[in-house]
Amino acid sequence: MFQSLLAKLSGSSSGEKCWQLIEQGAQVLDVRSAEEFASGHLPQAINVPLPTLEQWLQQVENKQHPFVLYCGAGIRAQKGCDMLRANGFECVVNGGSLTDLLCYQPTPTPAKA
Incomplete structure (x- = not known):
C-alpha cells in the first residue's frame, strides 16, 4: 500500500493504461x-538503471516510440520519464512500481480450439 501511495505521488499512470501501451508494443x-532487476522483473522489460539512462537513450533512434518505465515505487521511473522528455522523447509513461504493474497485468485469454 505504501508503494502504491508513492506511485500516485510520483505521477505514475494507471496500470491499465500501461498494459495497453505494452500490448501495443x-x-x-x-x-x-x-x-x-535480477530479483524479479517483467519479462518484456530491459534493465537500464537510472544512472545509465541518459547514456543509453543516446543510442535510441526513434524518439516517437512509446516507453513505459517502472522501478521500485515510481520515483526513479518519474525521474527517467523527465530525462527522456528533456531529450525529445514524446510518448513516455511512468508505470510506477513493478508491484503495481503486476497487480494490473491482464490475464491471458485462452486460445480457441
Missing part, C-alpha cells in the same frame, strides 16, 4: 539497479 524499461 511500447518498450518497457526497468530503471532499477541490476541487482533489483
Whole structure:
C-alpha cells in the first residue's frame, strides 16, 4: 500500500493504461539497479538503471516510440520519464512500481480450439 501511495505521488499512470501501451508494443524499461532487476522483473522489460539512462537513450533512434518505465515505487521511473522528455522523447509513461504493474497485468485469454 505504501508503494502504491508513492506511485500516485510520483505521477505514475494507471496500470491499465500501461498494459495497453505494452500490448501495443511500447518498450518497457526497468530503471532499477541490476541487482533489483535480477530479483524479479517483467519479462518484456530491459534493465537500464537510472544512472545509465541518459547514456543509453543516446543510442535510441526513434524518439516517437512509446516507453513505459517502472522501478521500485515510481520515483526513479518519474525521474527517467523527465530525462527522456528533456531529450525529445514524446510518448513516455511512468508505470510506477513493478508491484503495481503486476497487480494490473491482464490475464491471458485462452486460445480457441
